[in-house]
Amino acid sequence: MSSRKLSIRAQVLLWTAQRASAAVLAVCVIVHLITIIYAVRNGLSAAEILGRTRGNVAWAAFYALFVAAVVVHAPIGLRNILSETFGWRGAGCDIAVMAIALTLAMWGFRAVFAVFL
Amino acid sequence: MKSDFRARAHPAYWAFVVHRASGVLLALFLPLHFWALGQALSGEEKLESFLRWSDQPLVKFAETALVLLLAAHMTGGLRLLALEFLAWRDWQLSLLAAAAGVSIVAGLAFLLNVV
Numbered sequence: 001m002s003s004r005k006l007s008i009r010a011q012v013l014l015w016t017a018q019r020a021s022a023a024v025l026a027v028c029v030i031v032h033l034i035t036i037i038y039a040v041r042n043g044l045s046a047a048e049i050l051g052r053t054r055g056n057v058a059w060a061a062f063y064a065l066f067v068a069a070v071v072v073h074a075p076i077g078l079r080n081i082l083s084e085t086f087g088w089r090g091a092g093c094d095i096a097v098m099a100i101a102l103t104l105a106m107w108g109f110r111a112v113f114a115v116f117l
Numbered sequence: 118m119k120s121d122f123r124a125r126a127h128p129a130y131w132a133f134v135v136h137r138a139s140g141v142l143l144a145l146f147l148p149l150h151f152w153a154l155g156q157a158l159s160g161e162e163k164l165e166s167f168l169r170w171s172d173q174p175l176v177k178f179a180e181t182a183l184v185l186l187l188a189a190h191m192t193g194g195l196r197l198l199a200l201e202f203l204a205w206r207d208w209q210l211s212l213l214a215a216a217a218g219v220s221i222v223a224g225l226a227f228l229l230n231v232v
Contacts, residue, residue, distance in 0.1 A: 019198065019201070019202075022194050022197075022198060023198065025191070025194070026191055026194060026195055026198075029187060029188075029190075029191040030191070032187075033184065033187065033188060033191075033223050033227075036184070036227065037184075037223070037226045037227050037230055038230075040227065040230045040231045041230040043172070044168050044171070045165065045168060046157070046161045046162075046164035046165035046168055047161065047165070049157075049164070049168075050157060050161055050164070070147065074140070074143075074144045074147070077137075077140045077144070078140075078141070078144055081137055081140070081141060085137070100144075103148065104147060104148070104151075107147075107148055107151035107152065107155070108147070108151050110151065110155050110158075111150070111151040111152075111154035111155050113158075114154055114155045114156070114157040114158040115154055115157050117157070117158070
């Protein structure tokens with residue numbers, strides 16, 4: 001058992017954030033799946049991908065929202081698995097999960113920036 | 118309360134396992150995906166050379182598995198949201214079948230387009 005337990009309020013916040021981000025992700029994933037299934041039909045090329053995304057504010061905003069929702073959703077899900085399946089709870093687990101969130105945010109927004117530039 | 122073998126024989130248990138396993142695998146894949154797209158920062162040619170590497174049959178097979186995992190995680194998540202917020206508990210098995218069906222359709226659509 002950990003020496004530090006999350007307050008009920010914090011647990012409710014995590015639960016709500018997980019569901020709210022899931023609802024956003026459901027829409028993002030449907031759009032993403034349709035886009036990739038369409039995009040690969042004649043083989044992928046960098047010119048084709050960048051032709052669609054470079055300078056396109058709408059796609060950049062969409063993928064920025066996608067990354068933001070992932071940054072919320074994935075670490076909370078991993079935290080649940082780490083605590084429920086592997087019994088890892090407490091500050092160590094929370095710090096590891098925060099590090100995962102920061103890494104995903106950094107790399108994710110970098111990727112959005114890379115295909116928008 | 119400890120769950121017994123009957124709980125694990127229920128299709129909902131397997132939906133739970135698929136949702137968690139696909140979530141972990143997608144989380145592991147994401148940094149690689151972001152790194153690959155980030156290649157565009159070094160120019161279009163770098164991204165193009167990565168995409169040509171990804172033309173290998175084994176990579177396409179892995180990509181198909183990822184599309185299947187993404188679709189399965191999304192449909193499994195929608196199933197959970199429906200159960201929690203719409204109280205569609207009588208539809209448990211129908212939701213499971215729909216989630217599995219949509220995932221397989223997405224995986225096949227990708228596979229047929231990518232090969």
